[in-house]
Structure formats: C-alpha cells, structure tokens
Amino acid sequence: MKAKQPDRRAETIRIQVNGLPVTLLFSAEPNKEAADFIKKALINAYVVRTA
Numbered sequence: 001m002k003a004k005q006p007d008r009r010a011e012t013i014r015i016q017v018n019g020l021p022v023t024l025l026f027s028a029e030p031n032k033e034a035a036d037f038i039k040k041a042l043i044n045a046y047v048v049r050t051a
Contacts, residue, residue, distance in 0.1 A: 017045045 011026040024038070 017041060018048065 013024045013026075015022050015024065
C-alpha cells in the first residue's frame with residue numbers, strides 16, 4: 001500500500017498593486033526575504049493610494 005503524496009500544488013492569489021497584476025505563490029516553506037519584500041510593497045502601495 002502506497003502512502004499518499006502531499007498535495008504539492010502551490011496556492012496562488014492574483015492581485016493588483018499600483019495597477020499592475022501580481023501573482024502571489026505560496027509554498028509549504030516560508031521565504032523570509034520574499035515575505036519582507038512583499039510586505040513592504042503592499043504597505044507602500046496602500047500609503048500611496050491613501051495619500
């Protein structure tokens with residue numbers, strides 16, 4: 001009997017930042033550099049939009 005393989009498809013979210021389409025891909029293991037970059041980009045986009 002074979003063990004089931006975990007579902008390895010990446011979860012994705014498509015959003016727009018400053019009018020540009022962005023696709024976010026999520027994996028099982030975190031990438032702290034990418035997370036910091038995305039967080040800063042989203043905060044900057046929010047600040048620009050509300051200013």
